Amino acid sequence: MASLSNILPLSLSGVEFKADGIRLIKDVSTEFKAGSLSFVLGPNGAGKSLLLRLCHGLIAPTAGRIDWQGPAAEDPQPHQAMVFQRPVMLRRSVYANLDHALCQRNVDKAERTRRIEDMLERTGLSRLASVSARRLSGGEQQRLAVARAWTLQPEVLFLDEPTAALDPSATHAIEEFIQAIRASGTTIIMSSHDMAQAKRLAEDVLFMYRGRLIERSPAQKFFEKPESDLARSFLQGDLLWWKRKELTPPDDG
């Protein structure tokens, strides 16, 4: 758990990611410390999901460094978890989906049973325990995906737009879980393009545009007085790509 600080802080230095010769992440340098809920905010195509995948180790940067710096930095994977925008549901029951994740982390049978029953109770999925995960509604599937990540008791949890495809009621349920996970001491790094959600949840905001980290500020400061024109334009609801000539990010050529 976060209080142990096994792997944090996480430091990014000059991180770049190229695919097919196109720079999708450009020279990102920042640091994530233990015990925060950081929001990676920006329009579609800003590179938010890519940045989370880079931090989580699902893809490797083509330039720059990503370093976990805690005592367990050599093997950070067991201390992290990630929830994806489109939840990946194994062809198993709700219970078996939770059990599978814990098995991969070598949790013993008695502990698995205890954690799963506790998590089913907390997330209101108990009555669906024996139902096939693929038979659940979109909201229930995302609830299960969050429960599955939460039951691993990660020190750092990456959430990639977990409510992007959900209705307000399902979004509310997921946000409650996020707050409970945060309260349990887990550090959360979450991507979204939903400003209202960022206002409700974020402690600090990283604003990205076209692969570049434009600014990073405490949430209140970001929403009240953003530093960049791009962030201001985003907050005002402008369509950035219409205005990109005037709002070209620094050093973007």
Place this chain on the structure above:
Amino acid sequence: MTDIGDAFAAAWGLIITLESGLAEIVLLSLQVSLTAVLIACVIGLPLGAALAVFKFPGRTIIVVLLNALMGMPPVVVGLIVYLLLSRAGPLGTLGLLFTPTAMIIAQVCLITPIVAALTRQTTEDLWREYEEHLRSLGAGPDQIIATLLWDNRFSLITTVLAGFGRASAEVGAVMIVGGNIDHVTRVMTTAIALETSKGDLALALGLGIVLLVLALGVNAAAYLINESARKRYG
């Protein structure tokens, strides 16, 4: 027409009375084919899943080779296994030629590429879906393969059946390495070939009917399993 009609009637008689000669051939056929399918699955399922998941030098060559081997003529397989097991061959000292074991070896060679190639194809789709989640969990290679094979188990039934179909219908390879010896290596397909050439249509037809019923039964069972799995797991 009367001859064929009589042959059919005699064939049904053999089946209904469970004539000992017919039962012996059917049992040996099942024993050889099911053992070969089991061994081919132990090799082919993890091999196919590994080819779907892992990228390594030479992978493309193996994939192309497996696809090519799916269509390998059984008589060629029979000939190669015959040469390996014949007295002058490298495995001649084992004395396996003209035994059911030799027939199993030939069938394993024939159906392992089918099982592996079809497993790779169906597993690749599932891997694309599961990849980020399993890598996020830090699953090791054995855990990845076990997860993919288990979650793909109902689709893989069709793959296994394709292997069983090939094994049970095969005649060329088992004829060469088994020799079609009565009470020793005579199976349904080789017996049908022999009895037809001898003009004993009753036994040939009886075995043919059993083979057809077997194929229909196995495929119907697979269809029902797949359907119920689709309804249950989505």
